[in-house]
Amino acid sequence: MDHIQIINNLLFGFEHALTMHNLLLCATGCVVGMLVGLLPGLGPLATISLLLPLTFSLPPGGALIMLAGIYYGAQYGDNVSAITMKIPHASSIVACIDGYQMTLKGKTGVALFTAGVSSFIGGTVAIIVLAWLAPVLSEVALLFGPVEYCALVLFGFVCVSFVTTGSVLDGLAMCLVGVLLGQVGSDIETGGQRFTMDIVSLSDGIQLVSIALGCFGIAEITKNLDNKEKRSPFSGTIKLIPTWPEFKRIFPSALRGSIVGSTLGIMPGGGPVIAQFAAYAVDKKLSKFKDEIGQGAIEGVAGQAAADEAAARTSFIPLMSLGIPENAVMALMMAAFIINGIQPGPQMIAKHPDLFWGLVASMWIGNCFLLLLNVPLVRIWLSVFKIKYSSLFPAILFFCCVGTYSINNNIHDIYTTATFGVFGYIFLRFKLDPAPLILGFILGPMLEENFRRAMLINRGSFAAFVTHPISAVLVSMVALFFLWQLTSFFLELKKKRAQAAAQAPAQAQVAQNPAE
């Protein structure tokens, strides 16, 4: 695709995104996303789950633009709470390190400004990557048949399990629980009922919103109530504009972060969480001020914020060109696409060019809103922390109920949400992350459809998984990954036992001669 055509496509996208209606939706998404994202325990995944029902009554283009705004707003909100109060969410752990150190040094405003500007730079670089790469990748997607899709989904499960939970065993098990929950309802081919236990409201399957709100909204509320955390609201001063030498330090780091984030955002299992750690590590190696990183350096905020934003943008590429979400947030986005009647995949750019290019353009507009609206008014947004949590959580609970009810105007869906709230809490207490479950739930029906098709085409033989080149590469990577996990587990175990054996005689000697 030549450059002029892409620029024309982007201009076409701006034409759609720059209508007053879409601008308002984008701004509302950014602000509401940030306000909810600021709340303790509510990262982008929980924020999107909570606010997804808000978009149901909107036209598809507007709904997607608003959701994208909510996502970026929530990410910046996470950064703000990390920098000002050291409240970490999954997507802002790294911001807690140098960002909070800058707050302790009285440079909160500079840290917030750096995070905002770096997000803008990261977002801009990622949009260029997205505009060039997504159409190319959707041509590659045409090489994918049912066997390749199955292999890609399995590869995605393994990557997400490892990245989100750290334990591939726990994460994979949660993915499979999600896939099984996705089986509840009507069979895709025969239309027969499966696992509905004769409950009429389950005949259309379990609602994604019920699972997402239960596992993230309700479980998080309960965890926060259990923790009885008393947080004092931020009360320091905020001076936003940095000095020129400080300003000059932002750019190299933000550019490095943008490149790292844009690359890692495309990888299966990648996304903002892993990108910010990688960008931080790169800055620690390459920055001119690497000795200051960890003690409140601007680079420690700029690099990770740019990577965070860039990865959030480029993770849309596999979703929109292959139709496969590569992390749980993208899985929720995919659900939002489908609810709005759009099937993400290779045909999306050709069938809905207005939506695709409109969304790409609105990402950049969202960045501008973040910079113009959220950064200067951060002092006002922080006042949300002045509301006591005991007054706030009944309101979150109310939105969970109304959000669930408003999908089908069905009270019975609230029982499902309550059930998943309890399950979500049990999972949380067992340290089982529900993010892979959401991915499994959304990809489960797609995996089943492609698996059944692959089996029919190949007459029940699994050989196609190793004879087709793309799937052979993906399957061997999964196999190698398992081998590596197994080997490292046993090596670690052996090391621990050797250490324990070495310590045992010394302890026995101490026990024999206590006087010494």
Add this chain to the structure above:
Amino acid sequence: MINQNVGKGILLALVSLFFLLQAPQLTVGSLNRPGPGLFPVMVASGLLFLAVVMLARSRLIEPAPFDFHFKNIGLIAGALLSFALISEFVNMLAGIVVMAFIACYASDDFSIRRTAVIAAALCLMAFAMKRFLGVQLPLY
């Protein structure tokens, strides 16, 4: 003390068994003509295998305590269920008030006066959502 590692293995085994025991009611078919039961049986068997591996792993690694607070999750789930039941049989406004009171009881500094204010604010919000956003809520 309940060992977290054993507990999660048992929980996941129970989930897989729930699906495995129901799957024979569906047509399983064969690999070259898969029926609606085949895929769930394969996935549930995979989950059962992982659960068994987790249980085996729990014997090799140090136990971790399982920390569970019944009161808060009971009250929050109770608040949701009462909201649904009262909305179904009385109306949603009454459901919101009851939900707010049950939920607020879970917080450390429960106060009847503050809860009444929260309930009133939530009722007003529900009115606004119905009136201005057109959300179909059976408020009264």
